[in-house]
Amino acid sequence: MWITVGQVHRNVLALASSRSCFILGDHLPFRMLSLPRAVRFHQTASHDTEIVEDKSSALTLASLEVQNKVENGKKERVKRPGGPKPSSRASALKVKPKFSSFNAKPVKSALPKPAVVRKTLKIDESLFSAKSFEELGLPPLLIDRLNKEGLTAPTEVQSAAIPIISQKHDAVIQSYTGSGKTLAYLLPILSEIGPLKRPTEQPSTNKRSDVDAVIVAPSRELGMQIVREVEKILGPNDKRLVQQLVGGANRSRQEEALKKNKPFIVVGTPGRISEISAAGKLHTHGCRFLVLDEVDQLLSFNYREDMHRIIEHVGKKSGTSSRDILGPLARRSERQTILVSATIPFSVIRAARSWGHDPVLVRAMSVVPLDSITVPRPVLSQTGPNSNSPSNSVNQAAVDSLPPSLEHYYCTSKAQHKVDTLRRCIHALEAQTVIAFMNNTKPLKDVVFKLEARGMKATELHGDLGKLTRSTVLKKFKDGEFRVLVTNELSARGLDVPECDLVINLDLPTDSTHYAHRAGRTGRLGRKGTVVTICEETETFVVRKMRKQLAVPIKPCEFTEGKLLVHKEEDVE
């Protein structure tokens, strides 16, 4: 039987995250489960979006692995017709690292040899499938706008997601960082609502005071980035039809804009959206789309109450109450729910599945019904005592979240010498746009001070800065005024600085999921990128553990005399 489009009763709202769980409506037991090692769908290929046949035998991510390997063998590299607009800064970037041999040890490096000619960051064209936006059935007005913005062909995850969302499925979109997930959900939404939508004979049933789409993101930066993306597509005349509702900004101005502009789409952070909704200034009962971007973070304990309200109210069918006599079936909403992240722990799949409505898991080259995904066997230490532990589930979520174009290294340094190591690393790799991550806010200033004292333009970004300062810092960094952005976890998710060619971990990330999101700030859309973790000698076992969990080579190295020296390590897997 093929997957069909259909409205089935949405039953229970149950949300669970890898770290915590909250439950709306009926109670569901919460167990931490893990994702299997899944195939790297992000390897380059071009073929049609595939809906996997729902035969009676259960489909699993593991079974997909086999299938995809077969498909990969048939892949052809396809030239992308046209391409994205080259960024002015990108064209000025130089990314060739310098190398030399190291002692008598054989030195192994996957990076290119030193070159005198400096290169620009190039996009991997094979990331784009053969399909055009026209073939995906997007409306002409929308395609016009995309072309005007230099967007001529969809990426693989867009090719997979657009038809599925257009068919009204609830969807979980998982694809590696920088693969274009934002447009993967925005384009089918903008095909249905707003000024660029496809012409339809049916009059809208939505009250004009209700918004049609709510997009939730965990940080102001990511929220604003999504707003800019929508504004870009809508064009200058219609950009007021998207409204940001992020925290830290003036709330009454946001409320006035809602009243005056009557936007059809709002993008914001959980706290501000639920605050304005609770005040009766944001009407979402008639809403058709709810998107949770970085869903695994949004479903964590921190956002529990706000997310509860959003999920209960957005698209809520009128005339139903949460204590309806018919129980959860009667509480179903009319909205389509789209969950997005590079890292999807099994708990998110289970939560989405419990919402009903034919939910599917969309990845770059496959679409499967969530019901077919079985509790995964853990990838690592399958017989180990903690194989089903929460942390294992979190770690498994990170597999397949990293862009294939990244190079990963680690080097050791005493804590007091880390900034010097950072500086030597930047010089050796000739990196131009660097994001350095730390775990706490306080030491950021000190690192900036030390870098500036050594003549390297640097700035800090963290949540204690005001909204205006945060956006100014980010803009200046994007514009190339600073070479290094020293930041904390705030910038790890979703932040799109296409020119970023080096990510540094000055402190170890908490786990492999955090490593993946930090690393994903470079190597965007197939560009080259390097990730270097600077740790103390006693911490190297953590890096080796993450290397296993992520299934990527993180090679030991050092930076000497302006060069990257890659060590050979016997146990690199």
Ligand SMILES: Nc1ncnc2c1ncn2[C@@H]1O[C@H](COP(=O)(O)OP(=O)(O)OP(=O)(O)O)[C@@H](O)[C@H]1O
């Ligand atoms: N079809 C396309 N053609 C050209 N550029 C594109 C296309 N789709 C997306 N992009 C660009 O690719 C970059 C990465 O996209 P996006 O931020 O959506 O990635 P993502 O998968 O959401 O990453 P993350 O997981 O880090 O949030 C952005 O600069 C975006 O404008």
